[in-house]
Amino acid sequence: MPSKPIPGSTGEVLTCLPSPYRPHPATGLLYLPRFLAKCAYVKAHGALPASYAKNYKRGLDRFLCMHLGVDPAAIEKIVHAATTAEEIESGLKALLTADVRAEKWNRELVQKGMTPAGREFLKEALTNMGCADRAEQIISVPDLIDFDEGRID
Secondary structure (H helix, E strand, C coil), X not given: CCCCCCCCECECCCCCCCCCCCECCCCXXXXXXXXXXXXXXXXXXXXXXXXXXXXXXXXXXXXXXXXXXXXXXXXXXXXXXXXXXXXXXXXXXXXXXXXXXXXXXXXXXXXXXXXXXXXXXXXXXXXXXXXXXXXXXXCCHHHHHHHHCCCCC
16 A cells, blocks of 8 residues: 655645646646645635745745746735735736746646656655655646645545
């Protein structure tokens, strides 16, 4: 039977965040719904748990924003100022260019972790989670997120 993460090995796990593979309905961008949900969590709770806070507006959040040519704080500001989902979408429409190059970003996202250095990172993370045997199945950073949050058995 394949291993599962040791409970607590990565810190608190938020299963309320969407998968990094969920596309944003208006733009088609993978991961954007997750970043928006993290911003909304901060708005509602004041902060993310430490296990998520260390990469908030960094890591994949920052890579997405670099692709879009915006500061992560600009997206956070839209979410924090909005009172409805429609206001968030309107704010994003005003902030982002018409062509967000979704295909380019989506391809890059699903390949995060597939370089030799990335494979080492994944192997180390999986080992720390007690799941070194899963290195052939968990092949990208989005996979690692989904695995940690229980979306991959």
